[in-house]
Amino acid sequence: MLNIIQVRSARPRDKAYMLSDGAGLFLRVEVNGTKRWIFNRSVKGQHVSRQLGVFPDMTLKEAREEAQRLSVELRTLKVSKSVDFLSIYKEWLALKKTQIKNWRDIDLRFKRYLLPVFGSMNFKDITPLALKEALEGDLGRRAKLETIKRICGNLRNLEVYAFNSGLIDQLRWQNLAAVFPAPSTKRKNRPSVSYTELPEVLFRLQVEGVRAHTTWAVLLCGFYTLLRPGEYTVLRWDWIDFNSRLITVPAEVMKMKREHLVPMSRQLVELLEGLPRHSEFVFPSPQGKGKKPVSTNSASQFLRRNGFADILVPHGIRAIGRSWMFDNKVPFEVGELCIAHAVGSQTVQAYVRSDRLEERRDAMQRWCDYVEVCLKGGAEMLL
Numbered sequence: 001m002l003n004i005i006q007v008r009s010a011r012p013r014d015k016a017y018m019l020s021d022g023a024g025l026f027l028r029v030e031v032n033g034t035k036r037w038i039f040n041r042s043v044k045g046q047h048v049s050r051q052l053g054v055f056p057d058m059t060l061k062e063a064r065e066e067a068q069r070l071s072v073e074l075r076t077l078k079v080s081k082s083v084d085f086l087s088i089y090k091e092w093l094a095l096k097k098t099q100i101k102n103w104r105d106i107d108l109r110f111k112r113y114l115l116p117v118f119g120s121m122n123f124k125d126i127t128p129l130a131l132k133e134a135l136e137g138d139l140g141r142r143a144k145l146e147t148i149k150r151i152c153g154n155l156r157n158l159e160v161y162a163f164n165s166g167l168i169d170q171l172r173w174q175n176l177a178a179v180f181p182a183p184s185t186k187r188k189n190r191p192s193v194s195y196t197e198l199p200e201v202l203f204r205l206q207v208e209g210v211r212a213h214t215t216w217a218v219l220l221c222g223f224y225t226l227l228r229p230g231e232y233t234v235l236r237w238d239w240i241d242f243n244s245r246l247i248t249v250p251a252e253v254m255k256m257k258r259e260h261l262v263p264m265s266r267q268l269v270e271l272l273e274g275l276p277r278h279s280e281f282v283f284p285s286p287q288g289k290g291k292k293p294v295s296t297n298s299a300s301q302f303l304r305r306n307g308f309a310d311i312l313v314p315h316g317i318r319a320i321g322r323s324w325m326f327d328n329k330v331p332f333e334v335g336e337l338c339i340a341h342a343v344g345s346q347t348v349q350a351y352v353r354s355d356r357l358e359e360r361r362d363a364m365q366r367w368c369d370y371v372e373v374c375l376k377g378g379a380e381m382l383l
Helices: 004-009 060-076 085-097 103-118 128-136 138-142 145-164 195-209 213-225 266-273 297-308 316-327 332-338 346-351 357-382
Strands: 017-022 025-029 035-043 046-055 246-249 260-263
Touching: 017 060, 025 060, 035 060, 046 060, 085 103, 085 145, 103 128, 103 145, 128 145, 195 213, 195 297, 195 316, 195 357, 213 266, 213 297, 213 316, 213 357, 260 357, 266 357, 316 332, 316 357, 332 357
Parallel strands: none
Antiparallel strands: 017 025, 025 035, 035 046, 246 260
16 A cells, blocks of 8 residues: 555656555556546456546545545446457557557557457457467458557557456466567668659659649648658647747647647748638548548558659658758758757756757758749749
């Protein structure tokens, strides 16, 4: 059991963590230092997970009393005979949504490869052999080895969640990845082109961009911001300040989980001011009636359809811009900050907190001027 000294002295870490008080009561310490009382307990498959309050607003004594009340309530509920795979997966995914950015990729893999086969099965009845055979069989023929390895890792984490939640009493899937060959350790860079090839590339793309105006605008935004595709496709109007010519991308959207300021070049301002505003998103999905952003796959498919498969992907735009900056004497740290990379060790980052905004503003304007010259060169090729 925890004591009040342990509760008060619990310090934040790089990731949120839990301290157990027993009987289903946990203290969750967030990265920002917030301490939340969590009740997480199951009785023969009947599971309750609730946030009780925040310390010190809710004391240790009060949290224990509430946990005891919920435990009694749980025992009086009608006990389920089994818990299916889908139910536990949904609980686990809801937690993942609060912890990681790429939860949609995990959800897509489960919906494509696992839920159609195992969704309705009792979680306890799914053996390692059944998963292995499924991943080696039809599922394996449709998935790359790297994808199978990721699925095995996700299954390992899911099972640990079920075990720690009291839904199962043993772990069986922890070494599932060991039965598959190891994927190649050679790192493959994302396909990209040299900035010297940009006039020809943009010439080919802007011809097709006339017929796919929205996707072309999305790609241009990638060039003008040098953000990652998952960051500029979800761009919202309320992040943009046209007066200060800055876009503030929230920490939860960024890969590094740090707020990022994008200085707006003249070309980016002109692009954004020319777009309609009928949604909170700058690039709303045509299928979502403005309620969700355009898919990151739209730009990828646009490039593939127009002859750039295995030559250029949206993420590769960042490499083009970074290479141009390197060859055009943009200071290394400024170039790295332009593409939202962390510079230096964790100690350096803790002490050096300057964003060198004005230098980045100059570098991004020079880069966007180069893109504009390439676009105009492509336009001249059309004449």
